Amino acid sequence: xxxxxxxxxxxxxxxxxxxxxxxxxxxxxxxxxxxxxxxxxxxxxxxxxxxxxxxxxxxxxxxxxxxxxxxxxxxxxxxxxxx
Amino acid sequence: xxxxxxxxxxxxxxxxxxxxxxxxxxxxxxxxxxxxxxxxxxxxxxxxxxxxxxxxxxxxxxxxxxxxxxxxxxxxxxxxxxx
Numbered sequence: 001x002x003x004x005x006x007x008x009x010x011x012x013x014x015x016x017x018x019x020x021x022x023x024x025x026x027x028x029x030x031x032x033x034x035x036x037x038x039x040x041x042x043x044x045x046x047x048x049x050x051x052x053x054x055x056x057x058x059x060x061x062x063x064x065x066x067x068x069x070x071x072x073x074x075x076x077x078x079x080x081x082x083x
Numbered sequence: 084x085x086x087x088x089x090x091x092x093x094x095x096x097x098x099x100x101x102x103x104x105x106x107x108x109x110x111x112x113x114x115x116x117x118x119x120x121x122x123x124x125x126x127x128x129x130x131x132x133x134x135x136x137x138x139x140x141x142x143x144x145x146x147x148x149x150x151x152x153x154x155x156x157x158x159x160x161x162x163x164x165x166x
Contacts, residue, residue, distance in 0.1 A: 007090070007125045008125065009127070022126070022149065022150070026128075026145055026149065029145075031141050031144055032141075033130045033131060033132050033133040033138070033141060034128060034129070035131040036128070036129045037126065037127070038126070038127045039124065039125070040124070040127070041122065041123070041124065041125055042090045042091065042122070042124055042125040043102075043105070043120065043122055043123070044092070044120070045109075045117060045119070046117070046118040046120075047116045049116050050115075054116065058114050058115075058116060058117070062109055062112075062114060065112055066105065066108055066109065066112065067105070
């Protein structure tokens with residue numbers, strides 16, 4: 001079994017109001033030194049009965065067709081063996 | 084400058100309807116071999132004017148007090164030097 005760990009982040013040029021809200025809340029808590037916060041999505045996909053290469057290809061397809069908006073978001077992933 | 088890369092995931096015992104919906108959509112796309120999908124949050128926090136240790140401590144505090152719900156979620160993070 002393999003597991004894909006996917007992180008989807010907003011492209012740097014895209015405004016992130018949710019991140020701004022978190023940065024503001026951090027300041028309200030009295031935590032100093034925070035320059036910026038960017039929010040994204042973390043997705044874990046478990047595959048069964050696929051080879052590592054097939055899992056890589058399936059993950060790429062899932063990211064492109066389903067999870068990431070290519071205009072606004074970047075994605076990166078690793079596929080690892082799952083015990 | 085340091086950057087904390089934080090991943091927040093639902094605890095294994097917590098149901099994840101959003102992940103179930105993605106798994107269903109994946110099957111609809113005709114992609115086979117997916118056993119399960121779990122959704123989480125990915126957060127990047129940039130620090131300025133802090134040492135690496137201070138950034139570690141600040142990140143821990145931000146996760147505990149703000150980002151993660153300790154009843155339902157786990158978090159893990161790395162702090163890395165940012166160019």
